[in-house]
Amino acid sequence: MYGTGPSGLPGNDDLGTMSAWYVFSALGLYPQTPGSANMLLGAPLFPRAVVLRPGGKSIVVSAPDADATHFYVGVVRVDGQPTQRSWTGAALTTGGGTVSFELTDRPDTRWATGPDDLPQ
Numbered sequence: 691m692y693g694t695g696p697s698g699l700p701g702n703d704d705l706g707t708m709s710a711w712y713v714f715s716a717l718g719l720y721p722q723t724p725g726s727a728n729m730l731l732g733a734p735l736f737p738r739a740v741v742l743r744p745g746g747k748s749i750v751v752s753a754p755d756a757d758a759t760h761f762y763v764g765v766v767r768v769d770g771q772p773t774q775r776s777w778t779g780a781a782l783t784t785g786g787g788t789v790s791f792e793l794t795d796r797p798d799t800r801w802a803t804g805p806d807d808l809p810q
Contacts, residue, residue, distance in 0.1 A: 717741070717751050718763075718791060719778075722809050727780030730809060731802070733761045733793055747786025753793055760793035763801060776802035777809045 714720045718734030734753040741749040766773050767790040768782060782789065802808070 718753065719749075719751065719789070722777060727783035728809070729778045729783060731763065731766055731776050731778065731789070731791075733763050734791055743786050749782060749786050750788045751791070752788065753791040755793045756791075759795050762794045762797045763791060764794040764798050765792035765801070766790070774802055774804065774807045776807055 711720075715732060716735040717739055718732050719729040720732060722728040722730050734751055734756050737752070737754050737756050739751045741751070743749065767788075768778055769787045770790075778789070781787070
């Protein structure tokens with residue numbers, strides 16, 4: 691009844707999509723659009739994670755305050771530079787780099803709310 695093919699797990703209609711969603715969401719990064727290297731930013735669940743890229747620089751996600759009470763984004767730095775954008779360009783995904791999050795226990799209604807800060 692169970693196998694490695696498309697019909698190998700009855701009821702597995704998402705073919706791993708929910709698992710991928712969880713992994714990306716737990717990293718605080720999520721693909722903006724299928725086929726695009728832009729990533730949307732959210733609050734990571736872990737203080738540190740490293741995504742190894744074959745043959746290239748890794749993507750390092752840092753959120754030292756990540757815990758059950760700090761689940762709002764306050765400040766984000768991409769490669770050490772603060773950003774107000776709620777997304778990253780393709781350079782992070784294709785070239786690697788660092789994303790550092792400062793998480794808070796209250797929403798910051800000023801971060802990433804301007805017209806230029808929203809995904810394009």
